[in-house]
Amino acid sequence: ELSFIHRFEPASDPSRPPLLLLHGTGGDENDLLGLGRTISPGSALLSPRGKILENGMPRFFRRLAEGVFDEADVKFRANELADFVAEARKAYGLKAPVAVGFSNGANIAAAMLMLRPESLSGAALLRAMVPLSETPKVDLAGKRVLMTSGALDPIIPADNAKRLAASLREAGAEVQHHMLPTGHNLSQTDLQLLVKWFAEQG
Ligand code: MLT
Structure with a gap:
Protein backbone atom coordinates (compact mmCIF):
# COMPACT_ATOMS: atom_id res chain seq x y z
CA GLU A 1 0.00 0.00 0.00
CA LEU A 2 1.45 3.36 -1.00
CA SER A 3 1.04 6.27 1.40
CA PHE A 4 -1.30 8.47 -0.66
CA ILE A 5 -4.61 7.72 -2.37
CA HIS A 6 -3.63 8.09 -6.01
CA ARG A 7 -4.22 7.16 -9.63
CA PHE A 8 -1.44 5.69 -11.75
CA GLU A 9 -1.37 5.23 -15.50
CA PRO A 10 1.67 3.44 -16.94
CA ALA A 11 3.59 5.00 -19.80
CA SER A 12 2.59 4.02 -23.31
CA ASP A 13 5.76 5.77 -24.55
CA PRO A 14 8.61 5.05 -22.11
CA SER A 15 10.75 7.78 -23.70
CA ARG A 16 8.37 10.39 -22.25
CA PRO A 17 9.02 11.63 -18.67
CA PRO A 18 6.63 10.50 -15.93
CA LEU A 19 4.32 13.25 -14.66
CA LEU A 20 3.43 13.93 -11.04
CA LEU A 21 0.00 15.58 -11.26
CA LEU A 22 -0.93 17.84 -8.33
CA HIS A 23 -4.48 19.19 -8.18
CA GLY A 24 -5.72 22.51 -6.80
CA THR A 25 -7.83 23.06 -3.64
CA GLY A 26 -11.05 21.05 -3.86
CA GLY A 27 -9.71 18.82 -6.61
CA ASP A 28 -8.67 15.19 -6.43
CA GLU A 29 -6.52 12.52 -8.04
CA ASN A 30 -8.77 12.34 -11.11
CA ASP A 31 -8.71 16.04 -12.04
CA LEU A 32 -5.51 16.40 -14.01
CA LEU A 33 -5.28 13.01 -15.76
CA GLY A 34 -6.86 14.43 -18.93
CA LEU A 35 -4.52 17.43 -18.86
CA GLY A 36 -1.54 15.10 -18.39
CA ARG A 37 -2.50 12.96 -21.38
CA THR A 38 -2.91 16.08 -23.53
CA ILE A 39 0.32 17.86 -22.62
CA SER A 40 2.66 14.87 -22.66
CA PRO A 41 1.12 11.99 -24.62
CA GLY A 42 2.55 8.61 -23.63
CA SER A 43 3.90 9.73 -20.22
CA ALA A 44 3.27 7.67 -17.10
CA LEU A 45 0.87 9.60 -14.84
CA LEU A 46 1.12 9.57 -11.06
CA SER A 47 -1.66 11.56 -9.44
CA PRO A 48 -2.01 11.68 -5.63
CA ARG A 49 -4.86 13.23 -3.64
CA GLY A 50 -3.86 15.91 -1.11
CA LYS A 51 -4.29 14.70 2.50
CA ILE A 52 -5.49 17.96 4.05
CA LEU A 53 -9.22 18.68 4.10
CA GLU A 54 -10.35 22.30 4.25
CA ASN A 55 -14.15 22.31 4.63
CA GLY A 56 -14.17 18.98 2.84
CA MET A 57 -11.87 20.19 0.05
CA PRO A 58 -8.63 18.22 -0.46
CA ARG A 59 -5.36 20.21 -0.47
CA PHE A 60 -1.67 19.43 -0.12
CA PHE A 61 -0.93 21.56 2.98
CA GLU A 66 -6.12 32.46 1.50
CA GLY A 67 -2.51 33.09 0.52
CA VAL A 68 -1.25 32.73 4.14
CA PHE A 69 0.42 29.37 4.63
CA ASP A 70 1.15 27.23 7.68
CA GLU A 71 4.83 26.96 6.80
CA ALA A 72 5.62 24.17 9.24
CA ASP A 73 2.91 22.14 7.52
CA VAL A 74 4.19 23.13 4.05
CA LYS A 75 7.57 21.66 5.02
CA PHE A 76 6.14 18.52 6.59
CA ARG A 77 3.80 17.85 3.64
CA ALA A 78 6.44 18.55 0.98
CA ASN A 79 8.67 15.94 2.62
CA GLU A 80 5.79 13.50 2.98
CA LEU A 81 4.90 13.88 -0.70
CA ALA A 82 8.55 13.48 -1.74
CA ASP A 83 8.63 10.23 0.28
CA PHE A 84 5.53 9.07 -1.59
CA VAL A 85 7.20 9.87 -4.92
CA ALA A 86 10.19 7.74 -3.89
CA GLU A 87 7.87 4.83 -2.91
CA ALA A 88 5.90 5.11 -6.14
CA ARG A 89 9.06 5.25 -8.26
CA LYS A 90 10.13 1.94 -6.70
CA ALA A 91 6.70 0.34 -6.97
CA TYR A 92 6.12 1.39 -10.58
CA GLY A 93 9.70 1.58 -11.87
CA LEU A 94 9.74 5.29 -12.70
CA LYS A 95 12.40 7.90 -13.31
CA ALA A 96 12.12 11.14 -11.31
CA PRO A 97 8.90 12.76 -12.52
CA VAL A 98 8.16 16.24 -13.79
CA ALA A 99 5.58 17.83 -11.48
CA VAL A 100 2.57 19.46 -13.08
CA GLY A 101 0.76 21.41 -10.39
CA PHE A 102 -2.15 23.81 -10.42
CA SER A 103 -2.62 26.42 -7.67
CA ASN A 104 -2.22 24.62 -4.30
CA GLY A 105 -0.63 21.73 -6.25
CA ALA A 106 1.83 24.15 -7.87
CA ASN A 107 2.71 25.57 -4.46
CA ILE A 108 3.53 22.17 -2.96
CA ALA A 109 5.58 21.35 -6.08
CA ALA A 110 7.56 24.57 -5.60
CA ALA A 111 8.16 23.60 -1.96
CA MET A 112 9.32 20.12 -3.06
CA LEU A 113 11.82 21.70 -5.47
CA MET A 114 13.23 23.77 -2.61
CA LEU A 115 13.23 21.07 0.09
CA ARG A 116 13.61 17.77 -1.80
CA PRO A 117 15.03 18.67 -5.22
CA GLU A 118 15.97 15.04 -5.96
CA SER A 119 12.30 14.07 -6.03
CA LEU A 120 11.52 16.00 -9.24
CA SER A 121 13.32 16.28 -12.56
CA GLY A 122 11.49 19.51 -13.32
CA ALA A 123 8.15 21.22 -12.81
CA ALA A 124 5.33 23.02 -14.56
CA LEU A 125 3.88 25.42 -12.00
CA LEU A 126 0.50 26.78 -13.00
CA ARG A 127 -0.60 29.77 -10.84
CA ALA A 128 2.10 29.23 -8.20
CA MET A 129 3.19 31.56 -5.43
CA VAL A 130 6.14 31.69 -3.02
CA PRO A 131 5.57 28.69 -0.70
CA LEU A 132 8.11 29.54 2.04
CA SER A 133 9.05 32.99 3.33
CA GLU A 134 12.73 31.96 3.39
CA THR A 135 13.99 30.05 0.36
CA PRO A 136 16.28 27.25 1.55
CA LYS A 137 19.70 27.02 -0.06
CA VAL A 138 19.31 24.50 -2.84
CA ASP A 139 20.93 23.53 -6.14
CA LEU A 140 18.42 23.30 -8.98
CA ALA A 141 20.98 23.18 -11.79
CA GLY A 142 19.70 21.10 -14.69
CA LYS A 143 16.02 21.38 -13.67
CA ARG A 144 13.58 22.93 -16.14
CA VAL A 145 10.69 24.91 -14.69
CA LEU A 146 7.74 26.33 -16.60
CA MET A 147 5.67 28.91 -14.72
CA THR A 148 2.43 30.39 -15.98
CA SER A 149 0.79 33.16 -13.98
CA GLY A 150 -2.30 35.31 -14.43
CA ALA A 151 -1.71 39.07 -14.43
CA LEU A 152 -5.31 39.45 -13.17
CA ASP A 153 -5.16 36.61 -10.63
CA PRO A 154 -7.06 37.81 -7.52
CA ILE A 155 -5.27 35.23 -5.30
CA ILE A 156 -1.66 35.68 -6.44
CA PRO A 157 -0.11 39.15 -6.82
CA ALA A 158 2.02 39.27 -9.98
CA ASP A 159 5.15 40.27 -8.10
CA ASN A 160 4.80 37.31 -5.73
CA ALA A 161 4.91 34.98 -8.77
CA LYS A 162 7.88 36.94 -10.14
CA ARG A 163 9.71 36.53 -6.83
CA LEU A 164 9.19 32.76 -7.02
CA ALA A 165 10.56 32.68 -10.58
CA ALA A 166 13.56 34.75 -9.49
CA SER A 167 14.41 32.52 -6.53
CA LEU A 168 14.16 29.34 -8.62
CA ARG A 169 16.41 30.96 -11.22
CA GLU A 170 18.86 32.04 -8.53
CA ALA A 171 19.02 28.41 -7.36
CA GLY A 172 20.08 27.43 -10.88
CA ALA A 173 16.84 26.20 -12.45
CA GLU A 174 16.15 26.95 -16.11
CA VAL A 175 12.94 28.94 -15.62
CA GLN A 176 10.47 30.05 -18.29
CA HIS A 177 7.91 32.39 -16.72
CA HIS A 178 4.87 33.58 -18.67
CA MET A 179 2.59 36.29 -17.29
CA LEU A 180 -0.72 35.83 -19.09
CA PRO A 181 -3.57 38.35 -19.41
CA THR A 182 -5.92 36.16 -17.40
CA GLY A 183 -7.01 35.28 -13.84
CA HIS A 184 -6.54 32.23 -11.60
CA ASN A 185 -8.16 29.74 -13.97
CA LEU A 186 -6.19 28.05 -16.71
CA SER A 187 -6.58 29.35 -20.26
CA GLN A 188 -6.03 27.95 -23.74
CA THR A 189 -2.65 29.73 -23.72
CA ASP A 190 -1.56 27.74 -20.64
CA LEU A 191 -2.30 24.56 -22.54
CA GLN A 192 -0.38 25.69 -25.62
CA LEU A 193 2.64 26.67 -23.52
CA LEU A 194 2.57 23.33 -21.69
CA VAL A 195 2.37 21.32 -24.92
CA LYS A 196 5.28 23.28 -26.39
CA TRP A 197 7.41 23.03 -23.23
CA PHE A 198 6.90 19.27 -22.97
CA ALA A 199 7.62 18.79 -26.66
CA GLU A 200 10.97 20.53 -26.13
CA GLN A 201 11.79 18.26 -23.19
CA GLY A 202 14.81 16.08 -24.03
C1 MLT B 1 -2.93 27.87 -1.69
O1 MLT B 1 -3.58 27.81 -0.67
O2 MLT B 1 -2.07 27.04 -2.02
C2 MLT B 1 -3.21 29.04 -2.58
O3 MLT B 1 -3.99 29.99 -1.89
C3 MLT B 1 -3.87 28.59 -3.84
C4 MLT B 1 -5.19 27.92 -3.57
O4 MLT B 1 -5.20 26.73 -3.32
O5 MLT B 1 -6.23 28.59 -3.62
Whole structure:
Protein backbone atom coordinates (compact mmCIF):
# COMPACT_ATOMS: atom_id res chain seq x y z
CA GLU A 1 0.00 0.00 0.00
CA LEU A 2 1.45 3.36 -1.00
CA SER A 3 1.04 6.27 1.40
CA PHE A 4 -1.30 8.47 -0.66
CA ILE A 5 -4.61 7.72 -2.37
CA HIS A 6 -3.63 8.09 -6.01
CA ARG A 7 -4.22 7.16 -9.63
CA PHE A 8 -1.44 5.69 -11.75
CA GLU A 9 -1.37 5.23 -15.50
CA PRO A 10 1.67 3.44 -16.94
CA ALA A 11 3.59 5.00 -19.80
CA SER A 12 2.59 4.02 -23.31
CA ASP A 13 5.76 5.77 -24.55
CA PRO A 14 8.61 5.05 -22.11
CA SER A 15 10.75 7.78 -23.70
CA ARG A 16 8.37 10.39 -22.25
CA PRO A 17 9.02 11.63 -18.67
CA PRO A 18 6.63 10.50 -15.93
CA LEU A 19 4.32 13.25 -14.66
CA LEU A 20 3.43 13.93 -11.04
CA LEU A 21 0.00 15.58 -11.26
CA LEU A 22 -0.93 17.84 -8.33
CA HIS A 23 -4.48 19.19 -8.18
CA GLY A 24 -5.72 22.51 -6.80
CA THR A 25 -7.83 23.06 -3.64
CA GLY A 26 -11.05 21.05 -3.86
CA GLY A 27 -9.71 18.82 -6.61
CA ASP A 28 -8.67 15.19 -6.43
CA GLU A 29 -6.52 12.52 -8.04
CA ASN A 30 -8.77 12.34 -11.11
CA ASP A 31 -8.71 16.04 -12.04
CA LEU A 32 -5.51 16.40 -14.01
CA LEU A 33 -5.28 13.01 -15.76
CA GLY A 34 -6.86 14.43 -18.93
CA LEU A 35 -4.52 17.43 -18.86
CA GLY A 36 -1.54 15.10 -18.39
CA ARG A 37 -2.50 12.96 -21.38
CA THR A 38 -2.91 16.08 -23.53
CA ILE A 39 0.32 17.86 -22.62
CA SER A 40 2.66 14.87 -22.66
CA PRO A 41 1.12 11.99 -24.62
CA GLY A 42 2.55 8.61 -23.63
CA SER A 43 3.90 9.73 -20.22
CA ALA A 44 3.27 7.67 -17.10
CA LEU A 45 0.87 9.60 -14.84
CA LEU A 46 1.12 9.57 -11.06
CA SER A 47 -1.66 11.56 -9.44
CA PRO A 48 -2.01 11.68 -5.63
CA ARG A 49 -4.86 13.23 -3.64
CA GLY A 50 -3.86 15.91 -1.11
CA LYS A 51 -4.29 14.70 2.50
CA ILE A 52 -5.49 17.96 4.05
CA LEU A 53 -9.22 18.68 4.10
CA GLU A 54 -10.35 22.30 4.25
CA ASN A 55 -14.15 22.31 4.63
CA GLY A 56 -14.17 18.98 2.84
CA MET A 57 -11.87 20.19 0.05
CA PRO A 58 -8.63 18.22 -0.46
CA ARG A 59 -5.36 20.21 -0.47
CA PHE A 60 -1.67 19.43 -0.12
CA PHE A 61 -0.93 21.56 2.98
CA ARG A 62 -2.71 23.68 5.59
CA ARG A 63 -3.22 27.39 5.26
CA LEU A 64 -4.23 29.97 7.86
CA ALA A 65 -6.07 32.09 5.27
CA GLU A 66 -6.12 32.46 1.50
CA GLY A 67 -2.51 33.09 0.52
CA VAL A 68 -1.25 32.73 4.14
CA PHE A 69 0.42 29.37 4.63
CA ASP A 70 1.15 27.23 7.68
CA GLU A 71 4.83 26.96 6.80
CA ALA A 72 5.62 24.17 9.24
CA ASP A 73 2.91 22.14 7.52
CA VAL A 74 4.19 23.13 4.05
CA LYS A 75 7.57 21.66 5.02
CA PHE A 76 6.14 18.52 6.59
CA ARG A 77 3.80 17.85 3.64
CA ALA A 78 6.44 18.55 0.98
CA ASN A 79 8.67 15.94 2.62
CA GLU A 80 5.79 13.50 2.98
CA LEU A 81 4.90 13.88 -0.70
CA ALA A 82 8.55 13.48 -1.74
CA ASP A 83 8.63 10.23 0.28
CA PHE A 84 5.53 9.07 -1.59
CA VAL A 85 7.20 9.87 -4.92
CA ALA A 86 10.19 7.74 -3.89
CA GLU A 87 7.87 4.83 -2.91
CA ALA A 88 5.90 5.11 -6.14
CA ARG A 89 9.06 5.25 -8.26
CA LYS A 90 10.13 1.94 -6.70
CA ALA A 91 6.70 0.34 -6.97
CA TYR A 92 6.12 1.39 -10.58
CA GLY A 93 9.70 1.58 -11.87
CA LEU A 94 9.74 5.29 -12.70
CA LYS A 95 12.40 7.90 -13.31
CA ALA A 96 12.12 11.14 -11.31
CA PRO A 97 8.90 12.76 -12.52
CA VAL A 98 8.16 16.24 -13.79
CA ALA A 99 5.58 17.83 -11.48
CA VAL A 100 2.57 19.46 -13.08
CA GLY A 101 0.76 21.41 -10.39
CA PHE A 102 -2.15 23.81 -10.42
CA SER A 103 -2.62 26.42 -7.67
CA ASN A 104 -2.22 24.62 -4.30
CA GLY A 105 -0.63 21.73 -6.25
CA ALA A 106 1.83 24.15 -7.87
CA ASN A 107 2.71 25.57 -4.46
CA ILE A 108 3.53 22.17 -2.96
CA ALA A 109 5.58 21.35 -6.08
CA ALA A 110 7.56 24.57 -5.60
CA ALA A 111 8.16 23.60 -1.96
CA MET A 112 9.32 20.12 -3.06
CA LEU A 113 11.82 21.70 -5.47
CA MET A 114 13.23 23.77 -2.61
CA LEU A 115 13.23 21.07 0.09
CA ARG A 116 13.61 17.77 -1.80
CA PRO A 117 15.03 18.67 -5.22
CA GLU A 118 15.97 15.04 -5.96
CA SER A 119 12.30 14.07 -6.03
CA LEU A 120 11.52 16.00 -9.24
CA SER A 121 13.32 16.28 -12.56
CA GLY A 122 11.49 19.51 -13.32
CA ALA A 123 8.15 21.22 -12.81
CA ALA A 124 5.33 23.02 -14.56
CA LEU A 125 3.88 25.42 -12.00
CA LEU A 126 0.50 26.78 -13.00
CA ARG A 127 -0.60 29.77 -10.84
CA ALA A 128 2.10 29.23 -8.20
CA MET A 129 3.19 31.56 -5.43
CA VAL A 130 6.14 31.69 -3.02
CA PRO A 131 5.57 28.69 -0.70
CA LEU A 132 8.11 29.54 2.04
CA SER A 133 9.05 32.99 3.33
CA GLU A 134 12.73 31.96 3.39
CA THR A 135 13.99 30.05 0.36
CA PRO A 136 16.28 27.25 1.55
CA LYS A 137 19.70 27.02 -0.06
CA VAL A 138 19.31 24.50 -2.84
CA ASP A 139 20.93 23.53 -6.14
CA LEU A 140 18.42 23.30 -8.98
CA ALA A 141 20.98 23.18 -11.79
CA GLY A 142 19.70 21.10 -14.69
CA LYS A 143 16.02 21.38 -13.67
CA ARG A 144 13.58 22.93 -16.14
CA VAL A 145 10.69 24.91 -14.69
CA LEU A 146 7.74 26.33 -16.60
CA MET A 147 5.67 28.91 -14.72
CA THR A 148 2.43 30.39 -15.98
CA SER A 149 0.79 33.16 -13.98
CA GLY A 150 -2.30 35.31 -14.43
CA ALA A 151 -1.71 39.07 -14.43
CA LEU A 152 -5.31 39.45 -13.17
CA ASP A 153 -5.16 36.61 -10.63
CA PRO A 154 -7.06 37.81 -7.52
CA ILE A 155 -5.27 35.23 -5.30
CA ILE A 156 -1.66 35.68 -6.44
CA PRO A 157 -0.11 39.15 -6.82
CA ALA A 158 2.02 39.27 -9.98
CA ASP A 159 5.15 40.27 -8.10
CA ASN A 160 4.80 37.31 -5.73
CA ALA A 161 4.91 34.98 -8.77
CA LYS A 162 7.88 36.94 -10.14
CA ARG A 163 9.71 36.53 -6.83
CA LEU A 164 9.19 32.76 -7.02
CA ALA A 165 10.56 32.68 -10.58
CA ALA A 166 13.56 34.75 -9.49
CA SER A 167 14.41 32.52 -6.53
CA LEU A 168 14.16 29.34 -8.62
CA ARG A 169 16.41 30.96 -11.22
CA GLU A 170 18.86 32.04 -8.53
CA ALA A 171 19.02 28.41 -7.36
CA GLY A 172 20.08 27.43 -10.88
CA ALA A 173 16.84 26.20 -12.45
CA GLU A 174 16.15 26.95 -16.11
CA VAL A 175 12.94 28.94 -15.62
CA GLN A 176 10.47 30.05 -18.29
CA HIS A 177 7.91 32.39 -16.72
CA HIS A 178 4.87 33.58 -18.67
CA MET A 179 2.59 36.29 -17.29
CA LEU A 180 -0.72 35.83 -19.09
CA PRO A 181 -3.57 38.35 -19.41
CA THR A 182 -5.92 36.16 -17.40
CA GLY A 183 -7.01 35.28 -13.84
CA HIS A 184 -6.54 32.23 -11.60
CA ASN A 185 -8.16 29.74 -13.97
CA LEU A 186 -6.19 28.05 -16.71
CA SER A 187 -6.58 29.35 -20.26
CA GLN A 188 -6.03 27.95 -23.74
CA THR A 189 -2.65 29.73 -23.72
CA ASP A 190 -1.56 27.74 -20.64
CA LEU A 191 -2.30 24.56 -22.54
CA GLN A 192 -0.38 25.69 -25.62
CA LEU A 193 2.64 26.67 -23.52
CA LEU A 194 2.57 23.33 -21.69
CA VAL A 195 2.37 21.32 -24.92
CA LYS A 196 5.28 23.28 -26.39
CA TRP A 197 7.41 23.03 -23.23
CA PHE A 198 6.90 19.27 -22.97
CA ALA A 199 7.62 18.79 -26.66
CA GLU A 200 10.97 20.53 -26.13
CA GLN A 201 11.79 18.26 -23.19
CA GLY A 202 14.81 16.08 -24.03
C1 MLT B 1 -2.93 27.87 -1.69
O1 MLT B 1 -3.58 27.81 -0.67
O2 MLT B 1 -2.07 27.04 -2.02
C2 MLT B 1 -3.21 29.04 -2.58
O3 MLT B 1 -3.99 29.99 -1.89
C3 MLT B 1 -3.87 28.59 -3.84
C4 MLT B 1 -5.19 27.92 -3.57
O4 MLT B 1 -5.20 26.73 -3.32
O5 MLT B 1 -6.23 28.59 -3.62
